[in-house]
Amino acid sequence: MKNLLRLEEGAMFIASIYLLSLHETFWWVYLILVLGPDIGMLGYLINDKAGAVSYNAFHHKGIAIAVYAMGIYIQNELIQITGVILFGHSSMDRMFGYGLKYFSGFKNTHLGMIGRRGNV
Numbered sequence: 001m002k003n004l005l006r007l008e009e010g011a012m013f014i015a016s017i018y019l020l021s022l023h024e025t026f027w028w029v030y031l032i033l034v035l036g037p038d039i040g041m042l043g044y045l046i047n048d049k050a051g052a053v054s055y056n057a058f059h060h061k062g063i064a065i066a067v068y069a070m071g072i073y074i075q076n077e078l079i080q081i082t083g084v085i086l087f088g089h090s091s092m093d094r095m096f097g098y099g100l101k102y103f104s105g106f107k108n109t110h111l112g113m114i115g116r117r118g119n120v
Helices: 002-022 027-033 036-045 048-059 061-073 077-095
Strands: 105-109
Touching: 002 027, 002 077, 027 077, 036 048, 036 077, 048 077, 048 105, 061 077
Parallel strands: none
Antiparallel strands: none
């Protein structure tokens, strides 16, 4: 089952690259910005709860889709590209087993524990 989920996330990651290409954005822009959403990890400098909230805000696919839809609604291509990048990054992370975080710590995710004894 784990491999099937990773395949599904990989397909969504590839779909995000395709969608970005429809915006006629240079491919290297995606390579540079795809790691941008990890800025959400800075919340862990405060505590685990703040870290989980900030990390999840940058890695929630529903938020990514809402950002993209808002970009379509107000006809702003930069906001649309931001939504695509958020979505693609979330898919890439989940492909590697990094899920949304629980308040109990960075390694405890909705996909299981990260680490030697976890899913990753």
